[in-house]
Amino acid sequence: MSRSSASGASTAERDPAPASGSNGAPEETGRLPAYAERLSPHGASVAALVLGAALAGVVFGAAGGTQLTRTTIVEVLMVLVGGAVVAAGVLWSRAGRLWGGATLLLFAGLAVLTALSILWAIVPELAFVETGRTLAYLAVFAASVAVALLAPGATPVVIKGILIASVAAIAYALAARVWPGALAENELSNRIGQPFQYWNAVGTTAALAIPGLLWLGARRAGGPVTRSLAHPAIGAAILAILLTQSRGALVAAVLGAIAWFAIVPLRLRSLPVLLLPGAVAGAVAAWALSKDAFAVSAQPLAVKESVAGEFGLLLVLMALCLLLAGLAVNIALARYRAPMELRRRVGIAAVAVVCAVPLVALGSVALSDRGLTGTIEDRVDELTSETDTAPVQGAGRLTAASSTRGKYWREAGRVFEDRPWAGTGAGTFATARLRHRTDAGVTRHAHGYVAQTLADLGVIGVALTTALLLAWLVAAARATALNPRRLPFRREDDPPLARRDWDGERIALLVLTLMAVVFGLQSLIDWTWFIPGPTAMALVAAGFVAGRGPLAAAGDAQAVERSAEVSGPARPPTSRIVGAVAVMLAALLVAWAIWQPEASDRATGEALDLLVAEETDAALAKTEDAADANPLSPDPLLVRAAVLTESGREGAAREALEQAVLKFPGDPHTWQRLATFQLRTLDRPAAAAQTIRGALYLDPFSPSSRQLYVDARVREGEQQAAE
Secondary structure, three states, rough: OOOOOOOOOOOOOOOOOEOOOOOOOOOOOOOOOOOHHOOHHHHHHHHHHHHHHHHHHHHHHHOOOEEEEEEEHHHHHHHHHHHHHHHHHEEEEEEEEEEEEEHHHHHHHHHHHHHHHHHHHOHHHHHHHHHHHHHHHHHHHHHHHHHHHHHHHHHHHHHHHHHHHHHHHHHHHHHHHHHHHHOOOOOOOOOOOOOOOOOHHHOOOOOOOOHHHHHHHOOOOOOHHHHHHHHHHHHHHHHHHHHHHHHHHHHHHHHHHHHHHHHHOOOHHHHHHHHHHHHHHHHHHHHOOOOOOHOOOOOOOOHHHHHHHHHHHHHHHHHHHHHHHHHHHHHHHHHOOOHHHHHHHHHHHHHHHHHHHHHHHHHHHHOOHHHHHHHHHHHHHHHOOOOOOOOOOOOHHHHOOOOHHHHHHHHHHHHHHHHOOOOOOOOOOHHHHHOOOOOOOOOOOOOOHHHHHHHHHHHHHHHHHHHHHHHHHHHHHHHHOOOOOOOOOOOOOOOOOOOOOOOOOHHHHHHHHHHHHHHHHHHOOOOOHHHHHHHHHHHHHHHHHHHHHHOOOOHHHHHHHHHHHHOOOOOHHHHHHHHHHHHHHHHHHHHHHHHHHHHHHHHHHHHHHHHHHOOOHHHHHHHHHHHHHOOOOHHHHHHHHHHHOOOOHHHHHHHHHHHHHHHHHHHHHHHHHHHHHHHHHOHHHHHHHHHHHHHHHHHOOOHHHHHHHHHHHHHHHHHHHHO
C-alpha cells in the first residue's frame, strides 16, 4: 500500500472497516470531516504546534510538580482538555474494536486503586493528592488513545509535538546557565535542572527526545532544513544529559539509541545524526564539567556568571556547526545514494560496533585487578549501599555507581513489610519511611517506581502495574508489527497481520514506542513520573501507540474508503452524544475533586491572614471552609487551634488539636503540635512528654520531636523540684 509521506501525517493508516448491521449496511456513526482525518501538510504543522504548546504548558506550568497551586492548575487543565478529546473520540471514532481498551481499563483500575487507598492511607491527604495526579495522567493517556482512534495517521504529528515541548525544555535548561541570574538565580546545584528544578527530569526529557530526533534527521520524508535541524537539537539533548550528570537518563538514552539502530533499517542515515552531534556535544560538556560552575555544587551566582558568556558562545557555535553539518549531510545524501550492498555493510558494522562496546567493556573489567565478578559485586554494593556517600561530582559522576538510592529502596522494603498487600496509601512513602530511617535525612520519594509502588500500594499495586505494562507491550507489539507472526490468542475477526516492510508509518510508531520505553526505563530508578512534564510526553506517546491498533493490510484502506462513502450521517447518534456528555461531566467532577486540596490550602492561608488582622471569627469561619473542602487534611484543625489559642480559648484549641491526632494518627506532625501546645501553652510537661512519644514512634529521628521531649522532661523536673 502506497503512502504519501511529505507531511508525515497525511497518510492515515486505516483500521478495519466499520462493523455492519444485520442487513449488511454500515453501522451509523458520527464522522469527522475528511480534512480532520487526513491532515494537509499545513494542518499537520498546526496540529503539531498545538500539541507541542500544550505539552510545553505542562512542562513550564507544573515545573517540578512540588508546588500545590501550580501542579493543581495544570492537572485540572489536563483533565478538562483530556476529557474534551475523549468526548470527541466518543462522538466521531469509527465503530469497531477499541484498540488499547485493555490497557486503558487497567490504567483506570490503577487510578481506582489509588483512590481507594485513601481509606487506609496513614496520611489520607497525601493519597488524595496522588489520586488527583493519577487521574490527570489517566486523562492524558485516554486522550491519546482517542486521538489514535480519530486520526490513526497522525503519528508524525504526535512525534513532532513531543519534540517541540522536549526541545523547548532542553533549550530553557541550557539557557538558564547562559543567564543564571535571570533564569536560575536560586539554583544551588551544579547540575542543570530548570525548568523542573530537578536535574534528572531534564535528563529524562532529553533522553526520550533522542529517538524522535533520530527519526527527524534520518527519515526520507520532510524537507532538508527540517532534517538538518535535528542535528543541533540532538546535540543539545546529549549535552543536557551530560550536564545533568544523570546516569539513569544516560543509560536509558543509550538503550533507546541501541534499539533504534538494532531495529530500524535507517542505520546509514542515522549514524551522522547521532555521531556528529555526540562528538561536538561531548567536547562542550568536557569544557563545562572542567569548570566549578558545572562540577561543584553550591557555587555562588558570581561563579556561574563568570563562565556564562563563554558557555553561551559555545552553545551558539555548537548549534551553527551542527546545523551546517546537517545541511551538508542532507545535500550529500540527496546527490549520492549509497548502493544497497554498502548500506547493508554499514548497517552490519554499526550493529557490530554497538554489540562490541559492552563486550570490550566487560573484557577490560575482566582483566582488571578485581576481575569481572569482583568489579560487579563492588558496583552492586555501591548502588545498594545504605550510606549517604554520594558519588563524586563532575564528569566522574557519570561512571560512578555509588548512590543514596540503596538507602531509600531498603526503607521502602521495610515499609512494604509493615503492610505488604495494600501498602500505606498512595504517595505516603515520605511519611511511612520516617519510622525506618536511620538518620534525619529527608526525601519525598523512594527513587524508583517499583520500590515506591511496593511501599504505597503493596503487592496489589505492583500486580496491577505489571498487568498494565504487559497489556501495553502487547498493544505496542501489535501497532509496530513486532509481534510474532503466529499468535495463539488471535481472534477470528482480527484483521490480517501487518506487513513486515519498514514504511514511514511503522518507523514512526516505533519511535513513539521507544520514547515511552526510555521514560519507563529511567523511572525504574527515579521518581520522574511525579513530574508532570516528561510524564505527559511519555503518556501521549504510549497512549497513541496503544490506541493505534495494527497497521492496516493492503486491502483494508480501500475497504474503509468505500465504506466512508456510505457511512452514517454527520450528526452522531444519540447514544454517542449521551456518552460524550457523560465523559465531560466525569471530567468536570474529577477536575473539581482535584481542586479541593488547593481550595482548602487557600482557605487556611486566608484564615491565617485574618488572624494577623485580628478578625478571629472570620478566621474560624475560613477554617470551617477549609475543612469542608478537604476533610482529609489536618491543616484546617491545626490552623483552627492556632486561631482559638490567640483568642484565649485554650480549651477549644486543645480539643481541636486532640481531634487532629484522633483523625490523623499516622501523621507525626499532629502529635508534635499537640505536645507543643501542652508544653508551651498549658504548661503540662508530663502530658506533653507522653504525647510526644507518639511522634517519636512515627519519626524516631526527628530533631524537633527529640528536643521537645527533652524540654518536656526538663520542665517536668523543674515543676517537681518546685513542689
